[in-house]
Amino acid sequence: MDKVQSLSKTSKELMLKEPYYGYFLIMLNKMWRKDLPTAGVSKNGINYQLAINEEFWMSLSEDHKLGLLKHELLHIAFGHLTTYFIFSDHRMANIAMDMEINQYIDRSWLPGAEFDHEQFKALKEAVIKEYKQTPKLILIKTNEQPYM
Numbered sequence: 001m002d003k004v005q006s007l008s009k010t011s012k013e014l015m016l017k018e019p020y021y022g023y024f025l026i027m028l029n030k031m032w033r034k035d036l037p038t039a040g041v042s043k044n045g046i047n048y049q050l051a052i053n054e055e056f057w058m059s060l061s062e063d064h065k066l067g068l069l070k071h072e073l074l075h076i077a078f079g080h081l082t083t084y085f086i087f088s089d090h091r092m093a094n095i096a097m098d099m100e101i102n103q104y105i106d107r108s109w110l111p112g113a114e115f116d117h118e119q120f121k122a123l124k125e126a127v128i129k130e131y132k133q134t135p136k137l138i139l140i141k142t143n144e145q146p147y148m
């Protein structure tokens with residue numbers, strides 16, 4: 001199965017399990033990008049666009065493909081693409097928005113479901129440490145930058 005068939009299969013599966021997301025999938029422009037490490041959504045005229053790294057997509061399990069697709073669609077559903085620019089710290093806003101939407105995704109569809117409490121705590125501390133060491137991003141208003 002190639003990448004296009006795989007994305008089509010996952011989209012159909014998500015729509016059968018959770019029809020609400022069909023509303024977003026039907027208007028979504030999908031594209032493959034090698035310069036993107038994972039995947040992201042961005043504005044595309046009056047609609048939205050999903051960009052995915054092929055290697056990343058093909059490396060995911062079927063459950064994690066469903067989780068990734070639902071994650072990206074939830075960014076659209078929650079209006080994140082039209083509100084993130086109001087926050088001065090774009091990176092922190094991205095982390096908060098990811099935490100918000102991941103609560104709506106079954107744990108088995110997300111990476112790290114196998115983590116126990118201690119492993120999750122260590123991961124959380126590593127993310128906070130990395131965040132504190134990274135200089136704040138300068139906010140640039142653009143429709144081109146995918147939202148991960």
Ligand SMILES: [Zn+2]
Pocket residue numbers: 071075097098147148
């Ligand atoms: Zn995200």
